[in-house]
Amino acid sequence: MPISRIVVGTPADTSQPDALKAALAEFISMLIFVFAGEGAGMAFNKLTDDGSTTPAGLVAASLAHAFALFVAVSVGANISGGHVNPAVTFGAFIGGHITLLRSILYWIAQCLGSVVACLLLKFATGGLETSAFSLSSGVSVWNALVFEIVMTFGLVYTVYATAIDPKRGNLGIIAPIAIGFIVGANILAGGAFDGASMNPAVSFGPAVVSWSWDSHWVYWLGPFIGAAIAAVIYEVIFIGPSTHEQLPTTDY
Template sequence: MQGLPSARTRPGPFSLSARKFCQGCLPRCTRECIMTAFKGVWTKAFWRAVSGEFLATLIFVLLSLGSTINWSAGEEKPPPADLVLISLCFGLSIATMVQCFSHISGAHINPAVTAAMLCTRKLSLAKAIFYLAAQCLGAIAGAGILYLVTPASVRGSLGVTMVNSNISVGHALLVELLITFELVFTVFATCDPKRGDLKGSAALAIGFAVSIGHLFAIPYTGASMNPARSFGPAVVTWTWGDHWVYWVGPVLGGITAAAMYEYLYCPDPELKKRFCGGGVLSKRPFPAERYQEVGRDQLDGDPDELVIKPGSLSTLDVEKAEKRSLSPI
């Protein structure tokens, strides 16, 4: 009797089968989740989008920083920088790039926009990482080309963003947060697929938002609004004074703007219905909803975004499937 396990410790048939099922299912589920997360990395569309972010950021930084070059620097009394010229060049450059690359990569051209898209689940983590790397490399390449083609006598600081000595670093951080908030809120508002009242050019509206931010903030911080735009010339000239401000401020401002737009001012009605209309908050622990499987043929374009087409989906009744799996054979 000592060799026999007690009734309390003896494993029943259900516990053995459940243990075997979990041991065989969990590793497979983990592998499938990892493969699904990075599935889009090995597609042509993914690398086309990443290369588009690199090229768009390169052109944007090259053209925009070129407007900061003071060609009268060699004169006895050089005129001050033309803030209107710089602001319009930055705004029109970003508007042009958005118009050219929005259908290729989404035309983020800004790590703050990419972070906002990631936090609102509009972008996968893998694509966000590659976008960030492409934007930083594109900014370095654009600033490097400008450095090579500009004479040393008029090169100056090459448009490096610096905090005004008359304000504190905390005030500079707040200014960068506010102007990036304004930009990212404009991006989400003008690119919202739920709106049916949009007219005109979304790219031009985004360009105006960039110009407005520059007209206001150039005297304060140089008006970065874009960590990559500050990172490129900082690497080329190796100038890192208060550089962290131009990462923390824009990223916080972008995430705050995206969260407020998506979850406070213009929430998705389907998401609200699912969370408040009897789905997650329903009394039943497992709602009797029909779940849909998405097949390979239902992927349109980017594998990161699943487009569900009605009429070609197979449905599974979860409760019936659970009853069948628990019923004795």
């Protein structure tokens, strides 16, 4: 079982030069992703007098996040694995592909990248704030939790199939665009209900800058549960113990 492969690691996992470079890569990738994705929403609001909740606004958000994530994963892939998401890092940890201590280093870098991106957007737009993720009218926290679990499951399953699976072959070439596509598609499916985060760090930055924490726990618990389910299923059924022995334990 993947749970038996979990490794806590040693302090060296967070102090070695390659670990610090990986954390910096995650910080930069997250900054790029959040600045472009959230910034596109702010620009759409400015051009349409707060029309981001319209169908056109949803499509714009989907495209912006899909494009930005494609780039953010691509530029970090050879350094940190291009996680750009604490839930993806958690899924890799559950599968034994990264240690707990190194995961924590990634989570800190990812959250800081999101906060800095939102602060830069606030400064660059003359004081406008990135809106915190929130539930739409008629959507309960449990509805949103299911949305986040299912959407993040699809995302992390895609990451496993295209980036982590040692049998992926040439499919690994399209991993960044496949990951961007599933996020864009999930935003079209869930954006109108809970904002379709799938990424705790993406939710964290706007929440910090706007200091709005309503139902914020949903955007952490849902993605982490979805990531864990995807990791366990893919590891147990499609990778297996014999194949896993050939994998590195730091990142993919």
